[in-house]
Amino acid sequence: MESERLLTVEQLAGWLQVKKRTVYQWVHEEYIPVVKLGALVRFREGSVNEWIRKREQPGRSERKLRIDVD
Numbered sequence: 001m002e003s004e005r006l007l008t009v010e011q012l013a014g015w016l017q018v019k020k021r022t023v024y025q026w027v028h029e030e031y032i033p034v035v036k037l038g039a040l041v042r043f044r045e046g047s048v049n050e051w052i053r054k055r056e057q058p059g060r061s062e063r064k065l066r067i068d069v070d
Contacts, residue, residue, distance in 0.1 A: 006035060006042040
């Protein structure tokens with residue numbers, strides 16, 4: 001059985017290109033899925049990927065544009 005990789009706050013912040021304090025704020029607000037190991041927090045890579053997918057929204061290219069040609 002292969003175990004899933006656990007990320008540290010620093011690794012997650014680097015991956016998401018946010019500051020470490022932003023990650024800590026998300027943890028405090030229970031905004032992001034977290035694994036608590038005593039005083040430590042870790043993040044399952046798969047859970048974070050799913051969390052990101054749930055927040056994905058279609059870009060403007062999905063919107064139909066009406067162009068009038070005279």
